[in-house]
Amino acid sequence: MQATGRPAGAQLVQHQLAYQHIQQQL
DSSP: OOOOHHHHHHHHHHHHHEEEEEOOOH
């Protein structure tokens, strides 16, 4: 994970959204 100065919670939320997006594409 890249530390871009964002809160860990925000990164987790983005990761979950990206994971769901990938599942939808499959």
